[in-house]
Amino acid sequence: MKLSVRTVDRVRRDVHRWFERRTYDGRDFSPVRLLARKEGPISVVLPALNEAATVGTIVSAIHRDLVVGVPLVDEIIVIDPGSVDATASEATAAGAVVIPEERILPGHGRIAGKGEALWKSLYASSGDIVIFVDADLEDFDTQVV
Template sequence: MSEPSAPIRVSVVVPAYNEEKTIAQVLERVRAQAIPGIELEIVVVNDGSRDRTREILDARPELYDRVVHQENGGKGAAVKTALGAATGDFVLFQDADLEYDPDDYARLLKPIRDFGADVVMGSRFAAPEYTRVFYFWHKIGNWAITFLFNVLNNTTFSDIYSCYLCYRRSLVDGSGLRTQGWEQHAEILSKAVAAGTVFYETPISYHGRTYAEGKKIKAHHIIAVFATIIRERFVR
């Protein structure tokens, strides 16, 4: 009788900045996920929050496996720190707000467990069960970014700027990332696709915030994203 295979270890990376209203609830939802064949490692980076985020994290150590408190350096710096602390076979990004629902993990992680996927994208546009209607120009910008990425990388993703990107950790050297801003997501995905061979996407739900509720991305970020996608394709 063969021994059961070891579970696939997935490092859930959670960068947080001033998320006192949601950080505990998000981590509770992540910790509640029980997926056969998957072991979750939760890595939180508090990026110099000025609210009660650190106090809440220190009071609830059962909600994560590893936490790093650092001076504010932006989301990109927090991601690099988290990647340096992650030990899993795969990395999965999780925002610290409530826009993305960890209940989608079972669907998102199925391709890595059952189909040998190297990269899985969660798509807000691939007929999810429910999604909050969000800004028209954000959708146009996302479409343009995704179209450019697909043309240059010969892929057919429908939503490359979803938070839910899961990839084999060995494909991307986190310490070698060159970007620190919103374009970092494009750099990571570009490197993972260049080094990997099996790519999937799956529908996810989405509860987008308004700017009044704390949404941070702005229209000008698209320029840096375009530049990063082009550079990663032609300057390796």
């Protein structure tokens, strides 16, 4: 089916309006205001394979700002699918619980990849809200959370 130029333009306008109404900036949501509205536990999960260079800095910032500073986040979990560097020790030292991926639901098999760490983390975490953060971000800001 071929769409007319007119139809495509209408769809594009609709998409742009949708994004205008549903795009937010982290600065719009202060941790203190979010804490006042919090109703259940919040987990932050970082899937991390060989991310020793960045994972500690990210976990440390989340721990400092959103666990200790404003107690918005209840747990920080790093799912490690088999790092051969210091990912686990860096994350632990910064305040995360590190769980080797192969220990989560081992009876369900294993398919290597980020998706595996993500879905298994839902079983391993206790939060009503689970936030995924990449462990390789170099200019991390806790507003991402």
